[in-house]
Amino acid sequence: MSQLLPTENAYPARAVADAEAPLTAGTDRYMHAAAHALARAAVEELRGMRGAVPGARVLLLVGGGHNGGDALLAGALLARRGCAVTAAPAAEISRLHATALADACAAGVRLAADPMAAARAAAGGAAGADLVVDGLTGIGATGPLRPAAAALIAPLCAAGDPGERPFRVLAVDLPSGVGVDDGTLPGPALAADRTVTFTCFKAAHLAPPAAPRCGRVDVVDLGLPVPDAAVLACRPADAELGRLLRVPGDRDHKYTRGVVGLWAGSQTYPGAAVLAASAAVRTGAGMVRLAAPARVVDLVLARRPEVVPADGRCQALVLGPGTDPADAPRAAELDAALGRVLGEAGEPVDAVIDAGALPLLAARIATGGRCMPRQVLTPHAGEAAALLGALGEQTPREAVEAAPAAAARRLAELTGATVLLKTTPTLIASPGGTLLSVDSGPGWLATAGSGDVLAGIIGALLAARRADAENGKAVGGEDVQAEAPARCAALGVRLHAVAAARAAGLVDASPAVTAGAGRLFACSGHPLAALDLTEAIPAAWNHLWSIGPHRALNSPRAGTAPGHACRGKNVHP
Protein backbone atom coordinates (compact mmCIF):
# COMPACT_ATOMS: atom_id res chain seq x y z
CA MET A 1 0.00 0.00 0.00
CA SER A 2 1.36 3.40 -0.81
CA GLN A 3 1.18 6.89 0.63
CA LEU A 4 -1.95 8.68 -0.37
CA LEU A 5 -2.20 11.48 -2.87
CA PRO A 6 -4.32 14.53 -2.00
CA THR A 7 -7.95 13.54 -1.96
CA GLU A 8 -11.11 15.48 -2.61
CA ASN A 9 -12.33 16.41 0.82
CA ALA A 10 -15.65 17.78 2.06
CA TYR A 11 -15.54 20.24 4.96
CA PRO A 12 -18.33 21.46 7.28
CA ALA A 13 -20.25 24.51 6.04
CA ARG A 14 -19.47 26.44 9.23
CA ALA A 15 -15.73 25.88 8.77
CA VAL A 16 -15.91 26.98 5.12
CA ALA A 17 -17.78 30.16 6.08
CA ASP A 18 -15.36 30.93 8.93
CA ALA A 19 -12.32 30.40 6.72
CA GLU A 20 -13.56 32.73 3.99
CA ALA A 21 -15.05 35.43 6.23
CA PRO A 22 -11.86 37.48 6.74
CA LEU A 23 -11.42 37.76 2.96
CA THR A 24 -15.03 38.21 1.86
CA ALA A 25 -15.96 40.90 4.42
CA GLY A 26 -16.67 44.20 2.71
CA THR A 27 -16.09 43.01 -0.86
CA ASP A 28 -18.20 41.45 -3.61
CA ARG A 29 -15.09 40.39 -5.48
CA TYR A 30 -15.48 36.68 -4.66
CA MET A 31 -19.18 36.69 -5.49
CA HIS A 32 -18.30 38.10 -8.91
CA ALA A 33 -15.74 35.31 -9.35
CA ALA A 34 -18.39 32.76 -8.35
CA ALA A 35 -20.84 34.32 -10.82
CA HIS A 36 -18.33 34.07 -13.67
CA ALA A 37 -17.84 30.36 -12.95
CA LEU A 38 -21.61 29.87 -12.86
CA ALA A 39 -22.13 31.76 -16.10
CA ARG A 40 -19.44 29.65 -17.79
CA ALA A 41 -21.21 26.47 -16.71
CA ALA A 42 -24.58 27.91 -17.78
CA VAL A 43 -23.22 28.74 -21.24
CA GLU A 44 -21.88 25.18 -21.61
CA GLU A 45 -25.23 23.75 -20.63
CA LEU A 46 -27.16 26.04 -22.99
CA ARG A 47 -24.79 25.30 -25.87
CA GLY A 48 -25.13 21.60 -25.15
CA MET A 49 -28.91 21.66 -25.22
CA ARG A 50 -29.76 24.30 -27.85
CA GLY A 51 -26.57 25.29 -29.64
CA ALA A 52 -26.83 29.06 -29.27
CA VAL A 53 -26.81 31.12 -26.07
CA PRO A 54 -28.58 34.36 -27.20
CA GLY A 55 -32.32 34.02 -26.89
CA ALA A 56 -32.14 31.28 -24.25
CA ARG A 57 -34.70 31.62 -21.45
CA VAL A 58 -33.20 31.52 -17.96
CA LEU A 59 -35.03 31.54 -14.62
CA LEU A 60 -33.11 32.55 -11.49
CA LEU A 61 -34.43 31.27 -8.15
CA VAL A 62 -33.13 33.85 -5.71
CA GLY A 63 -32.84 33.63 -1.93
CA GLY A 64 -31.98 36.38 0.51
CA GLY A 65 -28.31 35.49 1.10
CA HIS A 66 -25.08 35.47 -0.88
CA ASN A 67 -26.21 32.33 -2.71
CA GLY A 68 -28.98 34.43 -4.23
CA GLY A 69 -26.40 37.14 -4.89
CA ASP A 70 -24.31 34.65 -6.89
CA ALA A 71 -27.38 33.75 -8.96
CA LEU A 72 -28.26 37.40 -9.66
CA LEU A 73 -24.71 38.25 -10.76
CA ALA A 74 -24.57 35.17 -12.99
CA GLY A 75 -27.96 36.19 -14.41
CA ALA A 76 -26.54 39.62 -15.20
CA LEU A 77 -23.69 38.02 -17.17
CA LEU A 78 -26.14 35.80 -19.08
CA ALA A 79 -28.45 38.75 -19.82
CA ARG A 80 -25.46 40.60 -21.26
CA ARG A 81 -24.91 37.61 -23.58
CA GLY A 82 -28.43 37.91 -24.93
CA CYS A 83 -30.38 35.53 -22.69
CA ALA A 84 -33.89 36.43 -21.53
CA VAL A 85 -33.38 36.22 -17.77
CA THR A 86 -36.14 36.35 -15.15
CA ALA A 87 -35.48 36.44 -11.41
CA ALA A 88 -38.01 34.81 -9.07
CA PRO A 89 -37.24 35.91 -5.51
CA ALA A 90 -38.15 33.77 -2.49
CA ALA A 91 -37.64 36.65 -0.07
CA GLU A 92 -38.77 40.26 0.25
CA ILE A 93 -37.02 42.42 -2.37
CA SER A 94 -35.52 44.48 0.44
CA ARG A 95 -33.74 41.32 1.70
CA LEU A 96 -32.07 40.39 -1.58
CA HIS A 97 -28.39 41.13 -2.03
CA ALA A 98 -28.67 44.84 -2.94
CA THR A 99 -25.66 45.39 -5.22
CA ALA A 100 -26.18 42.07 -7.02
CA LEU A 101 -29.84 42.97 -7.60
CA ALA A 102 -28.87 46.40 -8.92
CA ASP A 103 -26.32 44.84 -11.29
CA ALA A 104 -28.87 42.28 -12.52
CA CYS A 105 -31.53 44.93 -13.16
CA ALA A 106 -29.01 47.14 -14.96
CA ALA A 107 -28.12 44.19 -17.22
CA GLY A 108 -31.77 43.66 -18.14
CA VAL A 109 -32.78 40.84 -15.77
CA ARG A 110 -36.56 41.03 -15.29
CA LEU A 111 -37.72 40.82 -11.67
CA ALA A 112 -40.90 38.69 -11.62
CA ALA A 113 -43.83 40.46 -9.98
CA ASP A 114 -45.41 37.05 -9.33
CA PRO A 115 -42.53 34.61 -8.59
CA MET A 116 -44.86 31.58 -8.36
CA ALA A 117 -46.32 32.30 -11.79
CA ALA A 118 -42.78 32.65 -13.17
CA ALA A 119 -41.79 29.26 -11.72
CA ARG A 120 -44.92 27.60 -13.12
CA ALA A 121 -44.32 29.12 -16.54
CA ALA A 122 -40.68 28.04 -16.50
CA ALA A 123 -41.61 24.45 -15.63
CA GLY A 124 -43.43 23.62 -18.80
CA GLY A 125 -45.02 24.58 -22.04
CA ALA A 126 -43.63 26.13 -25.17
CA ALA A 127 -42.51 29.25 -23.31
CA GLY A 128 -40.76 27.29 -20.53
CA ALA A 129 -37.22 27.93 -19.35
CA ASP A 130 -34.16 26.39 -20.95
CA LEU A 131 -32.16 26.75 -17.76
CA VAL A 132 -33.06 27.25 -14.10
CA VAL A 133 -30.36 28.62 -11.78
CA ASP A 134 -31.02 27.52 -8.20
CA GLY A 135 -29.72 30.26 -5.91
CA LEU A 136 -32.21 29.93 -3.06
CA THR A 137 -29.82 28.78 -0.35
CA GLY A 138 -26.22 27.64 -0.03
CA ILE A 139 -23.99 26.89 2.92
CA GLY A 140 -25.82 29.41 5.11
CA ALA A 141 -29.09 27.41 5.18
CA THR A 142 -30.47 25.39 8.04
CA GLY A 143 -33.33 22.87 8.02
CA PRO A 144 -35.78 22.19 5.21
CA LEU A 145 -36.57 24.93 2.68
CA ARG A 146 -38.98 27.49 4.12
CA PRO A 147 -42.49 27.61 2.60
CA ALA A 148 -41.88 30.41 0.06
CA ALA A 149 -38.79 28.70 -1.35
CA ALA A 150 -40.38 25.23 -1.26
CA ALA A 151 -43.42 26.56 -3.15
CA LEU A 152 -41.15 28.03 -5.86
CA ILE A 153 -39.43 24.73 -6.60
CA ALA A 154 -42.63 22.61 -6.43
CA PRO A 155 -43.71 23.03 -10.09
CA LEU A 156 -40.11 22.55 -11.25
CA CYS A 157 -39.73 19.34 -9.22
CA ALA A 158 -43.04 18.11 -10.67
CA ALA A 159 -41.61 18.43 -14.20
CA GLY A 160 -39.53 15.28 -13.61
CA ASP A 161 -35.99 14.16 -12.97
CA PRO A 162 -32.93 15.46 -14.82
CA GLY A 163 -32.98 14.13 -18.36
CA GLU A 164 -36.79 13.78 -18.35
CA ARG A 165 -37.72 17.47 -18.10
CA PRO A 166 -37.53 20.15 -20.79
CA PHE A 167 -35.09 22.39 -18.87
CA ARG A 168 -31.76 21.95 -17.12
CA VAL A 169 -30.97 23.02 -13.57
CA LEU A 170 -27.71 24.59 -12.46
CA ALA A 171 -27.34 24.65 -8.67
CA VAL A 172 -25.34 27.41 -7.03
CA ASP A 173 -23.00 25.74 -4.50
CA LEU A 174 -25.50 22.94 -3.86
CA PRO A 175 -29.15 22.13 -4.56
CA SER A 176 -31.12 24.30 -2.14
CA GLY A 177 -32.88 22.30 0.57
CA VAL A 178 -30.35 19.46 0.99
CA GLY A 179 -28.65 18.74 4.32
CA VAL A 180 -25.37 20.56 3.67
CA ASP A 181 -23.27 18.63 6.20
CA ASP A 182 -24.86 15.18 6.07
CA GLY A 183 -26.31 14.71 2.59
CA THR A 184 -29.82 14.07 3.90
CA LEU A 185 -33.01 15.50 2.40
CA PRO A 186 -34.83 17.23 5.26
CA GLY A 187 -37.45 18.45 2.76
CA PRO A 188 -37.91 19.07 -0.96
CA ALA A 189 -34.90 19.89 -3.16
CA LEU A 190 -34.71 20.50 -6.90
CA ALA A 191 -32.38 17.89 -8.44
CA ALA A 192 -29.67 19.59 -10.50
CA ASP A 193 -28.08 18.56 -13.78
CA ARG A 194 -24.95 20.35 -12.67
CA THR A 195 -23.66 22.05 -9.53
CA VAL A 196 -20.94 24.66 -9.33
CA THR A 197 -19.48 24.73 -5.84
CA PHE A 198 -16.70 26.80 -4.39
CA THR A 199 -13.35 26.05 -2.70
CA CYS A 200 -14.12 22.43 -1.70
CA PHE A 201 -16.82 19.78 -1.59
CA LYS A 202 -19.49 19.88 1.09
CA ALA A 203 -20.82 16.57 2.47
CA ALA A 204 -24.03 16.97 0.44
CA HIS A 205 -21.99 16.52 -2.76
CA LEU A 206 -20.61 13.19 -1.57
CA ALA A 207 -23.26 11.53 0.62
CA PRO A 208 -26.56 10.14 -0.64
CA PRO A 209 -29.42 10.78 -0.95
CA ALA A 210 -28.35 14.39 -1.71
CA ALA A 211 -25.23 13.50 -3.74
CA PRO A 212 -26.96 12.08 -6.84
CA ARG A 213 -29.20 15.17 -6.85
CA CYS A 214 -26.18 17.41 -7.45
CA GLY A 215 -25.55 16.03 -10.95
CA ARG A 216 -22.08 16.82 -12.24
CA VAL A 217 -20.18 18.82 -9.61
CA ASP A 218 -17.51 21.39 -10.54
CA VAL A 219 -15.35 22.58 -7.63
CA VAL A 220 -14.16 26.10 -8.44
CA ASP A 221 -11.20 27.78 -6.74
CA LEU A 222 -12.13 31.40 -6.02
CA GLY A 223 -8.87 32.13 -4.21
CA LEU A 224 -10.51 31.53 -0.82
CA PRO A 225 -8.77 29.30 1.76
CA VAL A 226 -9.63 25.62 2.31
CA PRO A 227 -10.68 25.30 5.96
CA ASP A 228 -8.31 23.86 8.51
CA ALA A 229 -10.98 21.60 9.97
CA ALA A 230 -11.99 17.97 10.36
CA VAL A 231 -12.97 16.34 7.05
CA LEU A 232 -16.59 15.16 6.89
CA ALA A 233 -16.14 12.89 3.88
CA CYS A 234 -13.77 12.43 1.00
CA ARG A 235 -13.88 11.15 -2.54
CA PRO A 236 -10.56 9.52 -3.40
CA ALA A 237 -9.42 10.38 -6.90
CA ASP A 238 -9.05 7.52 -9.41
CA ALA A 239 -5.37 8.44 -9.78
CA GLU A 240 -4.90 7.95 -6.05
CA LEU A 241 -6.73 4.62 -6.01
CA GLY A 242 -5.02 3.37 -9.15
CA ARG A 243 -1.61 3.69 -7.59
CA LEU A 244 -2.60 1.04 -5.04
CA LEU A 245 -2.45 -1.50 -7.88
CA ARG A 246 0.82 -3.34 -8.26
CA VAL A 247 2.49 -4.94 -11.25
CA PRO A 248 4.21 -8.22 -10.26
CA GLY A 249 7.94 -8.52 -10.72
CA ASP A 250 10.23 -11.47 -11.38
CA ARG A 251 10.44 -12.44 -7.69
CA ASP A 252 6.69 -12.67 -7.28
CA HIS A 253 4.81 -15.90 -6.78
CA LYS A 254 1.27 -16.86 -5.76
CA TYR A 255 1.69 -15.93 -2.11
CA THR A 256 3.34 -12.56 -2.75
CA ARG A 257 0.42 -11.64 -5.01
CA GLY A 258 -2.19 -12.79 -2.48
CA VAL A 259 -4.27 -15.94 -2.14
CA VAL A 260 -8.03 -15.63 -1.77
CA GLY A 261 -10.17 -18.20 0.01
CA LEU A 262 -13.74 -18.18 -1.26
CA TRP A 263 -16.71 -19.44 0.74
CA ALA A 264 -19.47 -18.88 -1.77
CA GLY A 265 -22.27 -20.58 -3.66
CA SER A 266 -24.91 -23.11 -2.66
CA GLN A 267 -27.22 -25.63 -4.30
CA THR A 268 -29.71 -22.76 -4.63
CA TYR A 269 -27.30 -20.05 -5.82
CA PRO A 270 -24.35 -21.86 -7.41
CA GLY A 271 -23.48 -19.12 -9.92
CA ALA A 272 -22.40 -16.62 -7.24
CA ALA A 273 -19.24 -18.65 -6.71
CA VAL A 274 -18.41 -18.54 -10.43
CA LEU A 275 -18.81 -14.76 -10.41
CA ALA A 276 -16.81 -14.10 -7.24
CA ALA A 277 -14.04 -16.53 -8.26
CA SER A 278 -13.77 -15.09 -11.77
CA ALA A 279 -13.64 -11.57 -10.34
CA ALA A 280 -10.87 -12.46 -7.88
CA VAL A 281 -8.83 -14.18 -10.62
CA ARG A 282 -9.28 -11.27 -13.02
CA THR A 283 -8.32 -8.73 -10.33
CA GLY A 284 -4.94 -10.42 -10.04
CA ALA A 285 -5.16 -12.89 -7.14
CA GLY A 286 -2.15 -15.22 -7.03
CA MET A 287 -4.54 -18.08 -6.42
CA VAL A 288 -8.19 -18.58 -5.56
CA ARG A 289 -9.21 -21.42 -3.25
CA LEU A 290 -12.81 -22.50 -3.06
CA ALA A 291 -14.77 -24.13 -0.24
CA ALA A 292 -18.21 -25.03 -1.61
CA PRO A 293 -20.62 -27.94 -2.21
CA ALA A 294 -19.51 -30.40 -4.94
CA ARG A 295 -21.96 -29.09 -7.54
CA VAL A 296 -20.69 -25.56 -7.04
CA VAL A 297 -17.07 -26.68 -7.29
CA ASP A 298 -17.82 -28.49 -10.57
CA LEU A 299 -19.50 -25.42 -11.99
CA VAL A 300 -16.63 -23.11 -10.99
CA LEU A 301 -13.94 -25.47 -12.33
CA ALA A 302 -15.74 -25.76 -15.65
CA ARG A 303 -15.46 -22.01 -16.02
CA ARG A 304 -12.22 -21.34 -14.13
CA PRO A 305 -9.89 -24.34 -14.09
CA GLU A 306 -7.22 -22.34 -12.20
CA VAL A 307 -9.38 -22.30 -9.03
CA VAL A 308 -8.18 -24.73 -6.34
CA PRO A 309 -10.97 -26.57 -4.50
CA ALA A 310 -9.02 -27.17 -1.31
CA ASP A 311 -8.59 -25.36 1.99
CA GLY A 312 -5.14 -24.05 2.85
CA ARG A 313 -3.17 -20.88 3.42
CA CYS A 314 -5.12 -17.75 2.37
CA GLN A 315 -4.31 -14.09 2.81
CA ALA A 316 -7.96 -13.00 2.59
CA LEU A 317 -11.30 -14.78 2.70
CA VAL A 318 -14.52 -13.90 0.93
CA LEU A 319 -17.46 -15.20 2.91
CA GLY A 320 -21.10 -15.31 1.94
CA PRO A 321 -21.86 -14.64 -1.77
CA GLY A 322 -24.68 -16.94 -2.84
CA THR A 323 -24.86 -18.86 0.41
CA ASP A 324 -28.27 -20.17 1.44
CA PRO A 325 -29.34 -19.42 5.04
CA ALA A 326 -31.77 -22.37 4.87
CA ASP A 327 -28.86 -24.80 4.36
CA ALA A 328 -28.00 -25.41 8.03
CA PRO A 329 -24.88 -27.60 7.60
CA ARG A 330 -23.40 -25.07 5.15
CA ALA A 331 -24.28 -22.19 7.48
CA ALA A 332 -22.41 -24.00 10.26
CA GLU A 333 -19.33 -24.29 8.02
CA LEU A 334 -19.58 -20.62 7.12
CA ASP A 335 -19.92 -19.72 10.79
CA ALA A 336 -16.77 -21.69 11.59
CA ALA A 337 -14.94 -19.78 8.83
CA LEU A 338 -16.20 -16.54 10.41
CA GLY A 339 -14.70 -17.64 13.71
CA ARG A 340 -11.38 -18.09 11.91
CA VAL A 341 -11.71 -14.60 10.39
CA LEU A 342 -12.38 -13.03 13.79
CA GLY A 343 -9.27 -14.68 15.20
CA GLU A 344 -10.86 -17.24 17.51
CA ALA A 345 -8.14 -19.77 16.85
CA GLY A 346 -5.20 -17.62 15.85
CA GLU A 347 -4.49 -14.41 13.97
CA PRO A 348 -7.54 -12.56 12.61
CA VAL A 349 -7.86 -12.79 8.84
CA ASP A 350 -8.58 -10.11 6.22
CA ALA A 351 -11.99 -10.77 4.76
CA VAL A 352 -14.98 -9.61 2.79
CA ILE A 353 -18.11 -10.49 4.74
CA ASP A 354 -21.03 -10.41 2.34
CA ALA A 355 -24.66 -11.48 1.92
CA GLY A 356 -25.38 -14.75 3.80
CA ALA A 357 -22.41 -14.25 6.12
CA LEU A 358 -23.71 -10.93 7.48
CA PRO A 359 -26.47 -12.34 9.75
CA LEU A 360 -24.01 -14.92 11.10
CA LEU A 361 -21.58 -12.11 11.87
CA ALA A 362 -24.30 -10.11 13.66
CA ALA A 363 -24.99 -13.12 15.90
CA ARG A 364 -21.30 -13.39 16.75
CA ILE A 365 -20.97 -9.68 17.52
CA ALA A 366 -24.12 -9.73 19.64
CA THR A 367 -22.40 -12.39 21.77
CA GLY A 368 -19.13 -10.51 22.20
CA GLY A 369 -17.27 -11.01 18.92
CA ARG A 370 -15.62 -8.04 17.27
CA CYS A 371 -14.23 -7.31 13.84
CA MET A 372 -11.18 -5.33 12.82
CA PRO A 373 -10.93 -2.71 10.03
CA ARG A 374 -9.22 -5.36 7.85
CA GLN A 375 -12.61 -7.08 7.63
CA VAL A 376 -14.91 -5.40 5.09
CA LEU A 377 -18.68 -5.79 5.41
CA THR A 378 -20.65 -5.18 2.20
CA PRO A 379 -24.33 -4.69 3.09
CA HIS A 380 -26.99 -3.02 0.96
CA ALA A 381 -29.49 -0.80 2.81
CA GLY A 382 -31.77 -3.71 3.79
CA GLU A 383 -28.88 -5.78 5.11
CA ALA A 384 -27.53 -2.75 6.98
CA ALA A 385 -30.93 -2.24 8.64
CA ALA A 386 -31.03 -5.93 9.61
CA LEU A 387 -27.47 -5.76 10.99
CA LEU A 388 -28.26 -2.66 13.06
CA GLY A 389 -31.39 -4.39 14.38
CA ALA A 390 -29.45 -7.54 15.27
CA LEU A 391 -26.95 -5.36 17.13
CA GLY A 392 -29.73 -3.82 19.24
CA GLU A 393 -30.44 -0.66 17.24
CA GLN A 394 -33.78 -1.18 15.50
CA THR A 395 -33.53 0.83 12.26
CA PRO A 396 -35.99 0.46 9.39
CA ARG A 397 -34.53 0.17 5.90
CA GLU A 398 -36.08 3.57 5.05
CA ALA A 399 -34.10 5.17 7.88
CA VAL A 400 -30.85 3.74 6.48
CA GLU A 401 -31.79 5.05 3.03
CA ALA A 402 -32.62 8.50 4.45
CA ALA A 403 -29.32 8.82 6.33
CA PRO A 404 -26.89 6.25 4.94
CA ALA A 405 -23.74 8.11 6.02
CA ALA A 406 -24.84 7.93 9.65
CA ALA A 407 -25.82 4.26 9.28
CA ALA A 408 -22.46 3.31 7.74
CA ARG A 409 -20.54 5.13 10.45
CA ARG A 410 -22.65 3.55 13.19
CA LEU A 411 -22.17 0.04 11.79
CA ALA A 412 -18.42 0.59 11.65
CA GLU A 413 -18.46 1.66 15.32
CA LEU A 414 -20.64 -1.23 16.44
CA THR A 415 -18.74 -3.95 14.58
CA GLY A 416 -15.18 -2.60 14.44
CA ALA A 417 -15.15 -3.46 10.72
CA THR A 418 -14.80 -1.40 7.57
CA VAL A 419 -18.34 -1.01 6.23
CA LEU A 420 -19.05 -0.64 2.53
CA LEU A 421 -22.68 0.43 2.21
CA LYS A 422 -24.07 -0.18 -1.26
CA THR A 423 -25.61 3.19 -2.06
CA THR A 424 -25.21 5.58 -5.00
CA PRO A 425 -22.49 6.74 -4.57
CA THR A 426 -21.09 3.93 -2.42
CA LEU A 427 -20.11 4.89 1.13
CA ILE A 428 -17.22 3.30 3.02
CA ALA A 429 -16.84 3.90 6.76
CA SER A 430 -14.09 2.60 9.01
CA PRO A 431 -13.83 2.94 12.80
CA GLY A 432 -12.40 6.39 13.48
CA GLY A 433 -11.61 6.86 9.80
CA THR A 434 -12.79 9.34 7.19
CA LEU A 435 -16.00 8.47 5.38
CA LEU A 436 -15.21 7.68 1.75
CA SER A 437 -17.64 8.32 -1.09
CA VAL A 438 -16.96 6.43 -4.30
CA ASP A 439 -18.77 6.75 -7.62
CA SER A 440 -20.29 3.35 -8.15
CA GLY A 441 -20.90 3.23 -11.88
CA PRO A 442 -23.78 3.21 -14.32
CA GLY A 443 -27.30 2.06 -13.48
CA TRP A 444 -26.75 -1.05 -15.64
CA LEU A 445 -24.99 -2.48 -12.59
CA ALA A 446 -28.35 -3.07 -10.92
CA THR A 447 -28.39 -6.70 -12.00
CA ALA A 448 -28.19 -10.06 -10.24
CA GLY A 449 -24.65 -11.15 -9.43
CA SER A 450 -22.94 -7.76 -9.61
CA GLY A 451 -22.47 -7.82 -5.80
CA ASP A 452 -20.78 -11.23 -6.04
CA VAL A 453 -18.32 -9.74 -8.53
CA LEU A 454 -17.59 -6.81 -6.20
CA ALA A 455 -16.91 -9.20 -3.30
CA GLY A 456 -14.42 -11.16 -5.42
CA ILE A 457 -12.64 -7.99 -6.55
CA ILE A 458 -12.24 -6.65 -3.02
CA GLY A 459 -11.15 -10.07 -1.76
CA ALA A 460 -8.28 -10.09 -4.26
CA LEU A 461 -7.26 -6.53 -3.32
CA LEU A 462 -7.28 -7.34 0.41
CA ALA A 463 -5.21 -10.48 -0.21
CA ALA A 464 -2.67 -8.44 -2.21
CA ARG A 465 -2.47 -5.87 0.57
CA ARG A 466 -1.91 -8.58 3.19
CA ALA A 467 0.75 -10.20 1.01
CA ASP A 468 2.51 -6.83 0.74
CA ALA A 469 2.36 -6.40 4.52
CA GLU A 470 3.81 -9.91 5.04
CA ASN A 471 6.64 -9.05 2.68
CA GLY A 472 7.40 -5.72 4.33
CA LYS A 473 6.11 -3.80 1.35
CA ALA A 474 3.36 -1.87 3.13
CA VAL A 475 4.19 1.81 2.86
CA GLY A 476 3.10 4.52 5.27
CA GLY A 477 2.61 4.88 9.00
CA GLU A 478 -0.02 3.35 11.23
CA ASP A 479 -2.57 6.00 10.30
CA VAL A 480 -2.26 5.12 6.62
CA GLN A 481 -2.38 1.40 7.37
CA ALA A 482 -5.52 1.69 9.55
CA GLU A 483 -7.46 3.14 6.63
CA ALA A 484 -5.83 0.93 3.99
CA PRO A 485 -8.67 -1.65 3.90
CA ALA A 486 -11.12 1.18 3.25
CA ARG A 487 -8.92 2.33 0.35
CA CYS A 488 -8.84 -1.26 -0.98
CA ALA A 489 -12.62 -1.33 -0.80
CA ALA A 490 -12.81 2.04 -2.60
CA LEU A 491 -10.46 0.78 -5.31
CA GLY A 492 -12.64 -2.31 -5.63
CA VAL A 493 -15.72 -0.17 -6.15
CA ARG A 494 -13.98 1.84 -8.86
CA LEU A 495 -12.67 -1.28 -10.64
CA HIS A 496 -16.24 -2.61 -10.56
CA ALA A 497 -17.66 0.72 -11.80
CA VAL A 498 -15.17 1.15 -14.63
CA ALA A 499 -15.62 -2.50 -15.66
CA ALA A 500 -19.37 -1.89 -15.71
CA ALA A 501 -18.97 1.21 -17.87
CA ARG A 502 -16.93 -0.83 -20.35
CA ALA A 503 -19.22 -3.84 -20.27
CA ALA A 504 -22.16 -1.52 -20.93
CA GLY A 505 -20.43 0.04 -23.93
CA LEU A 506 -19.69 3.34 -22.18
CA VAL A 507 -16.14 4.33 -22.90
CA ASP A 508 -15.55 7.36 -20.68
CA ALA A 509 -15.44 5.97 -17.17
CA SER A 510 -14.27 8.99 -15.17
CA PRO A 511 -16.05 9.53 -11.83
CA ALA A 512 -17.91 12.59 -13.11
CA VAL A 513 -19.23 10.45 -15.90
CA THR A 514 -20.06 7.24 -14.07
CA ALA A 515 -22.06 9.20 -11.46
CA GLY A 516 -25.76 9.68 -11.75
CA ALA A 517 -26.91 6.24 -12.83
CA GLY A 518 -25.63 6.69 -16.35
CA ARG A 519 -27.66 9.72 -17.36
CA LEU A 520 -24.53 11.82 -17.85
CA PHE A 521 -23.15 9.57 -20.55
CA ALA A 522 -23.29 10.89 -24.07
CA CYS A 523 -24.89 7.59 -25.05
CA SER A 524 -27.10 5.31 -23.02
CA GLY A 525 -24.96 2.18 -23.12
CA HIS A 526 -26.60 -1.22 -23.08
CA PRO A 527 -27.52 -3.95 -20.59
CA LEU A 528 -24.73 -6.05 -19.11
CA ALA A 529 -24.58 -9.41 -17.37
CA ALA A 530 -22.55 -9.92 -14.20
CA LEU A 531 -20.24 -12.33 -15.99
CA ASP A 532 -19.49 -9.61 -18.59
CA LEU A 533 -18.22 -7.50 -15.68
CA THR A 534 -15.60 -10.06 -14.76
CA GLU A 535 -14.34 -10.08 -18.35
CA ALA A 536 -14.08 -6.27 -18.31
CA ILE A 537 -12.03 -6.14 -15.09
CA PRO A 538 -8.63 -6.37 -16.85
CA ALA A 539 -9.43 -3.32 -18.99
CA ALA A 540 -10.66 -1.48 -15.89
CA TRP A 541 -7.48 -2.50 -14.05
CA ASN A 542 -5.38 -1.16 -16.89
CA HIS A 543 -7.38 2.08 -17.00
CA LEU A 544 -6.97 2.79 -13.28
CA TRP A 545 -3.35 1.72 -13.22
CA SER A 546 -2.38 3.87 -16.15
CA ILE A 547 -3.88 7.17 -14.96
CA GLY A 548 -1.83 7.62 -11.81
CA PRO A 549 1.79 7.69 -10.68
CA HIS A 550 3.11 4.27 -9.68
CA ARG A 551 5.42 2.75 -7.20
CA ALA A 552 8.44 0.63 -8.09
CA LEU A 553 7.91 -2.79 -9.55
CA ASN A 554 8.44 -5.67 -7.15
CA SER A 555 11.67 -6.61 -8.84
CA PRO A 556 15.41 -6.42 -8.10
CA ARG A 557 15.67 -4.48 -11.36
CA ALA A 558 13.17 -1.89 -10.26
CA GLY A 559 15.53 0.90 -11.26
CA THR A 560 13.33 1.63 -14.25
CA ALA A 561 11.06 4.58 -13.62
CA PRO A 562 8.11 3.08 -11.77
CA GLY A 563 5.61 1.68 -14.15
CA HIS A 564 7.09 3.33 -17.21
CA ALA A 565 8.43 0.11 -18.68
CA CYS A 566 4.88 -1.06 -19.13
CA ARG A 567 3.01 2.19 -19.60
CA GLY A 568 0.97 2.20 -22.74
CA LYS A 569 1.09 -1.56 -23.14
CA ASN A 570 -1.95 -3.55 -22.24
CA VAL A 571 -0.57 -5.13 -19.07
CA HIS A 572 -3.23 -6.56 -16.81
CA PRO A 573 -4.27 -9.68 -14.97
Ligand SMILES: NC(=O)C1=CN([C@@H]2O[C@H](COP(=O)(O)OP(=O)(O)OC[C@H]3O[C@@H](n4cnc5c(N)ncnc54)[C@H](OP(=O)(O)O)[C@@H]3O)[C@@H](O)[C@H]2O)[C@@H](O)CC1
Ligand atom coordinates in the same frame (compact mmCIF):
# COMPACT_ATOMS: atom_id res chain seq x y z
N1 LIG B 1 -19.72 35.76 1.22
C1 LIG B 1 -19.15 35.76 0.01
O1 LIG B 1 -18.54 36.73 -0.43
C2 LIG B 1 -19.29 34.58 -0.83
C3 LIG B 1 -20.39 33.74 -0.72
N2 LIG B 1 -20.62 32.75 -1.58
C4 LIG B 1 -21.96 32.19 -1.68
O2 LIG B 1 -22.69 32.54 -0.54
C5 LIG B 1 -23.33 31.41 0.03
C6 LIG B 1 -23.42 31.57 1.50
O3 LIG B 1 -24.09 32.79 1.68
P1 LIG B 1 -24.86 33.14 3.03
O4 LIG B 1 -23.95 32.92 4.18
O5 LIG B 1 -25.40 34.49 2.87
O6 LIG B 1 -25.97 32.04 3.13
P2 LIG B 1 -27.01 31.48 2.03
O7 LIG B 1 -26.61 30.09 1.75
O8 LIG B 1 -27.23 32.39 0.91
O9 LIG B 1 -28.34 31.34 2.91
C7 LIG B 1 -28.76 32.38 3.77
C8 LIG B 1 -30.06 32.94 3.30
O10 LIG B 1 -31.02 31.89 3.21
C9 LIG B 1 -32.04 32.08 4.19
N3 LIG B 1 -32.31 30.77 4.74
C10 LIG B 1 -31.67 30.09 5.71
N4 LIG B 1 -32.19 28.87 5.86
C11 LIG B 1 -33.20 28.78 4.95
C12 LIG B 1 -34.12 27.76 4.62
N5 LIG B 1 -34.10 26.58 5.26
N6 LIG B 1 -35.00 28.00 3.64
C13 LIG B 1 -35.03 29.15 2.98
N7 LIG B 1 -34.18 30.18 3.27
C14 LIG B 1 -33.28 29.97 4.24
C15 LIG B 1 -31.52 33.10 5.16
O11 LIG B 1 -32.61 33.81 5.68
P3 LIG B 1 -32.52 34.49 7.14
O12 LIG B 1 -32.16 33.37 8.08
O13 LIG B 1 -31.47 35.53 7.05
O14 LIG B 1 -33.89 35.01 7.37
C16 LIG B 1 -30.64 33.93 4.23
O15 LIG B 1 -31.42 34.82 3.49
C17 LIG B 1 -22.50 30.23 -0.44
O16 LIG B 1 -23.25 29.06 -0.46
C18 LIG B 1 -22.06 30.71 -1.80
O17 LIG B 1 -23.08 30.42 -2.74
C19 LIG B 1 -19.74 32.60 -2.73
O18 LIG B 1 -20.17 33.48 -3.71
C20 LIG B 1 -18.33 32.94 -2.35
C21 LIG B 1 -18.23 34.35 -1.85
Ligand SMILES: [K+]
Ligand atom coordinates in the same frame (compact mmCIF):
# COMPACT_ATOMS: atom_id res chain seq x y z
K1 LIG C 1 -28.39 26.72 -4.16
